[in-house]
Amino acid sequence: MNKYLEDLVKLSKFDTQISMFEPQIENEKAKLATFVETAEAIKVSINNTYVLIDEVKSKRTKNNIHLAELKTKLDDIAKKHKEVQNEKELKALQLEEEIAKEQISFANEEIARLDEITEERESQLKEFQEKLAQEEESIKDIQIAVDNQIEDINKQRNVVYQQRSELLEKVDSKILTFYEKIRRWAKDTAVVPVKKQACYGCHMKINDKTYAEVVKSDEIINCPHCGRILYKEDETVEA
Ligand SMILES: [Zn+2]
Numbered sequence: 486m487n488k489y490l491e492d493l494v495k496l497s498k499f500d501t502q503i504s505m506f507e508p509q510i511e512n513e514k515a516k517l518a519t520f521v522e523t524a525e526a527i528k529v530s531i532n533n534t535y536v537l538i539d540e541v542k543s544k545r546t547k548n549n550i551h552l553a554e555l556k557t558k559l560d561d562i563a564k565k566h567k568e569v570q571n572e573k574e575l576k577a578l579q580l581e582e583e584i585a586k587e588q589i590s591f592a593n594e595e596i597a598r599l600d601e602i603t604e605e606r607e608s609q610l611k612e613f614q615e616k617l618a619q620e621e622e623s624i625k626d627i628q629i630a631v632d633n634q635i636e637d638i639n640k641q642r643n644v645v646y647q648q649r650s651e652l653l654e655k656v657d658s659k660i661l662t663f664y665e666k667i668r669r670w671a672k673d674t675a676v677v678p679v680k681k682q683a684c685y686g687c688h689m690k691i692n693d694k695t696y697a698e699v700v701k702s703d704e705i706i707n708c709p710h711c712g713r714i715l716y717k718e719d720e721t722v723e724a
Contacts, residue, residue: 486702486716489660493705494716496656496664497676499649504673506642513634517627524620527613534610538603545599552592558585660705664714671713678718687711 486494562582569575653661668675677685682696689710691699699706699715706715 487704489657490702490705490714490716492652492656493660493664493676493714495652496649496661497673497714499645499652500668500675501673502645503642503649506638506645509638510635513631513638517624517631520620520624520627524617524624527617527620531610531613531617534606534613538606538610541599541602541606545596545603548592548596548599552589552596555585555589555592559589663705667713671711674713676714676716677708679715680718684708684710684713684715686713691715 559582562578562585565578569578664675671686674686679685679691679696679699683690687708687710689708691708695706695709695715698704700717702717707713708715
C-alpha cells in the first residue's frame with residue numbers, strides 16, 4: 486500500500502476511535518443520571534406526603550377545637566336544665582342537647598378518619614424514605630463504577646491521542662491538509678474501505694477502472710461519487 490495512504494488509513498482509524506470516546510463517557514454518565522432522577526422523584530413524593538400529613542393534622546386540630554366547644558355547650562345545657570320553667574323550654578333544650586351530641590359524635594368520627602389517613606400517609610412516608618435510602622446506596626455504588634469506567638476510557642483515549650500524535654509527526658503535511666479538508670464534511674468517514682466494489686462512505690458502486698486502482702493501492706484514490714479517500718481493506722480484516 487502507498488505509504489501516504491497507509492498513514493491516512495491509520496490516522497482516520499485513530500480519529501474515529503477518538504470520536505467514540507465522548508459518547509462512551511456520556512453513556513456512563515447517563516447510567517448515573519437515571520438513578521439520580523429516580524431519587525429526585527422520590528424526594529418530591531416525600532415532600533408532598535409531608536404536606537398532606539400537615540394538612541390532615543391541621544384538620545384534626547380544628548376538629549379538636551370544635552369538640553371542646555361542643556363539650557362546653559353541653560355543660561351549659563346541663564346547667565340550664567335546672568332553670569327550665571315549662572315543657573316548651575325543656576323540649577327546646579333537649580333538642581339543642583341532641584344536636585350538640587350528634588355534632589360531638591360526628592367530630593369524633595372525623596378525628597378517627599383523619600387519624601387513619603395520617604397513619605396511612607406515615608407508612609407511605611416510611612416506604613418512600615426506605616426507597617430513597619436504597620436508591621442513594623445504589624447511586625454511591627454506581628458513582629464508583631462510573632468513575633472507574635470513565636477513568637479507563639480516558640486512559641484509552643490518552644493512548645490513542647499519543648499514537649495519533651506520533652503518527653502525525655510522520656505524516657506528509659500536504660497529505661494531512663488534503664485529509665483535513667475531506668474530514669471537514671465527511672467527519673469520521675473521510676477515509677473509507679471499498680466493500681463489494683462500493684464506497685463504504687456513500688455506498689455507490691465504483692467503476693472497474695477505479696476499483697482496480699484502489700486494489701493496486703499505488704496512489705491515493707478518491708471516490709468518484711463523493712470524494713472520500715478509498716482503500717482496499719485486507720481480505721482477512723474484511724472477513
Ligand atoms: Zn463515495
